[in-house]
Amino acid sequence: MIDAATDGGGMEVIMNKFIFSYPTKVYFGEGSAQQAFAAELGRIGETVMLAYGSGSVKKNGVYDEIKLLLEGAGKKIVDFSGIMPNPTYAKAQEGAALARNEHVDFILAVGGGSVIDCCKVISAQAMLDGDIWDMEYGKGKFPTAGIPMGAVVTASGTGAEMNAGAVITYEEKKWKGPVFGTGATFAVLDPAYTKSVPPMQVLSGAFDTLSHAMETYLGTSDQDNVSDDLALAVMRNTVVNMRRLLADINDMQARSNLMWDSAMAENGILKCGRLTDFQAHQIEHQLGAYTDCNHGQGLAVIHPAYYRHIVKDAPEKFTRFAKVVFNADTAEAGVEALAGFITECGLPTKMSQLKSTVEITPEVLRQVADTCNIIKCNPRELGREEIYEILTECL
Template identity: 35%
Template sequence: MQNFEFRNPTKIVFGRGTENQVGAEAAAYSKRILLHFGGGSARASGLLDRVKASLRAAGVEWVELGGVKPNPRLGLVHEGVRLCKQEKLGLVLAVGGGSVIDSAKAIAMGAVIDHDVWDFYLGRGAPTSALPVGVVLTIPAAGSEASTGTVVTKEEGALKRAVNSDLIYPRFSILNPEQCFSLPPFQMACGAMDIMAHLMERYFTNVPHVAFTDRLIEATMKTIIAEAPKLQKNPKDYDAWSEFMWAGTLAHNNLLNTGRIGDWASHDIEHEISGIYDVAHGAGLAVVFPAWMKHVLRHDLDRFVQWAVRVWNVELDIFDREATARQGIARMEAFYQSLGLATTLDGLGVRGDRIDEMADKCTDGDVHTVGNFVKLDRSEVAAVLRLAA
């Protein structure tokens, strides 16, 4: 196990009706805020009205900025930065899922600097301050409600890039599983894949003696595998959503990173797919992860066998351990397919004619590799994408 420091300052407010506490939480940081949200669902469900009523009761004024899309765009971030500076706003409140939260974090970083926040996404410096961010979560998936990460897409060049900084941990996140009742089945499925991907990126590590966090990650994966089918049958199952939502937060709040080094190649590769084709991140991950696994399987066959046996209940074949591992991958693919997700680029509706371009962008022209479990150069990223095709 590696040395580590763990700190997560995000206050979680969990349960029924907790969105009504947002005014008091926000007022602790600023009485003038940016209210940031996505499309019509927050408005149509009445959530936005309840949030506004709570803000009003706490004496908090707000400026609205809606219109966040999946794979949030830099152009809207720039507009949020402009509003925060012009209106002297002191907090960015995200009402939505991972895309809204990621956009809010980008705005929070950009509102306190004189240069373009995109510089941070290109690795040109790191933030030294940011406005506080608050969250009312509506989609359990990205884990951004308690993480250091933000991912934004620049329209020009279709570049999707990430920033990680302790400065953008949300100060508070309000999680009410009731907000998930109206989610379409496809969004639930994408959320399940996103959560599973966060867990598997951490699970496949070269660091030895991480048995405790192995077991935590396995338990969290098994929770998603158990709860997602229940939500297919009954989208208003509060108890199932509670398990699912809390698992999604813990999957990406860095607790499960402790003492280990994750991989993250699949995320980097998927960013090129959704950056160009604008597919849902979870849907893209359902395609990339099985292909990545097949490509790197023999690097640490024992870890794949352990995952197959413990997570997917595959019976160990002591005479053919690779067959055991591959059966785990097959069961994972079948699980995603049962939720309505494609597991190939073709099934996703993505043509395979830009694989070389995606591999080139992923590695910045073969300047660097991606991943830690196995370091992949441009040719290997292309090989993964061809397996996915």
């Protein structure tokens, strides 16, 4: 007889019912853009919004390559540039207005998670009469249609190309969180496109991947759950390949592995049949609403402090994490191994090391704690005072 897993309170935990769909077609590997466009051009509209960030895609030649492929197929291109890290709600509204005015019928996001997230909201907002934020957070409804879009990933880590969820900063409301738009019908994952990304950005993105897998794993799951095994494998592989990049930042095999780790962590497979614990993400998102710190680096600062608070609430899971991912013996040793790994990677370990133009003070952290979303699931629901305590431990 196999003992049933419990939720810690004696109640049996079984896998939740779910429907799984994988709508994004992935073209992976060097030169995959040409393969993708050869297959997808017939389904791409005549007027394409080519969306990107600060212009690095122009410097590294990716923009010219994609533009040539589109123009060669007779597509009209509408440029939309300047999408910033931590994309703002105002920028998404600007893009939606441009898409409507130019009668855009396809959006191609070329960049990292920020560009892709912004385009998801642009896609849905452009086809709505009302305001998408009011729709989702006021009426509790979500868009059912959007301008079709694709993604060419140039900086991996967020897995944004794998789903319809976007993280947007609404500056006027001092809020950063999810807005659900339109997912990409296809995604180009060419590791060669990440070559020009600064080393610290590569590592920050990879830590975001690690965080996605960790926070999914620490949610509620039944015993011997396949998603737990997959999450642990993604975590271990991410750590292994981050260490390879520390030895050689130009290791393309390691970059390839990390790019697929990123996609696997957010394509929904790890989340099937369970609730997830994304409390650290919620805290960091709201930190990003009050500052302009890098997302992956903010997560690196918050995670060890958060895990020290909850390690005793999920001892079996933390112990397995410790053994599989870091070859450590105990739950607590696994948390400290994670903290040591963050230091090994040169990622920030304190708020003072985050490159924010806004000074991170106890008063700012009080506002973050008082406004961040609280996840009501495993391992344990936090209160606002404990969130503030976690944040101040990171100063």
